[in-house]
Amino acid sequence: MRKLIAFDDDTADKLTQLARDRMATFQELADEAFADLLKKHGIPIDLKDALRKSAALTKSKQSHPAGKRKS
Numbered sequence: 001m002r003k004l005i006a007f008d009d010d011t012a013d014k015l016t017q018l019a020r021d022r023m024a025t026f027q028e029l030a031d032e033a034f035a036d037l038l039k040k041h042g043i044p045i046d047l048k049d050a051l052r053k054s055a056a057l058t059k060s061k062q063s064h065p066a067g068k069r070k071s
Contacts, residue, residue: 005030 007015019026035045044050 019029038045
């Protein structure tokens with residue numbers, strides 16, 4: 001899927017230079033940035049991440065059953 005994103009000239013120049021310095025493509029920088037943004041907001045990035053998060057929630061619910069409290 002293609003999407004058009006606009007950057008001001010200074011930001012575009014800095015991103016281009018960063019890509020050169022890291023020997024990466026602009027697309028690789030964008031993929032990394034969006035993956036970090038999704039992670040920050042707790043949104044799974046891929047199936048593996050979604051399964052890991054689901055397993056953690058299930059484990060959390062099993063270790064703290066509803067209605068039971070520590071005395």
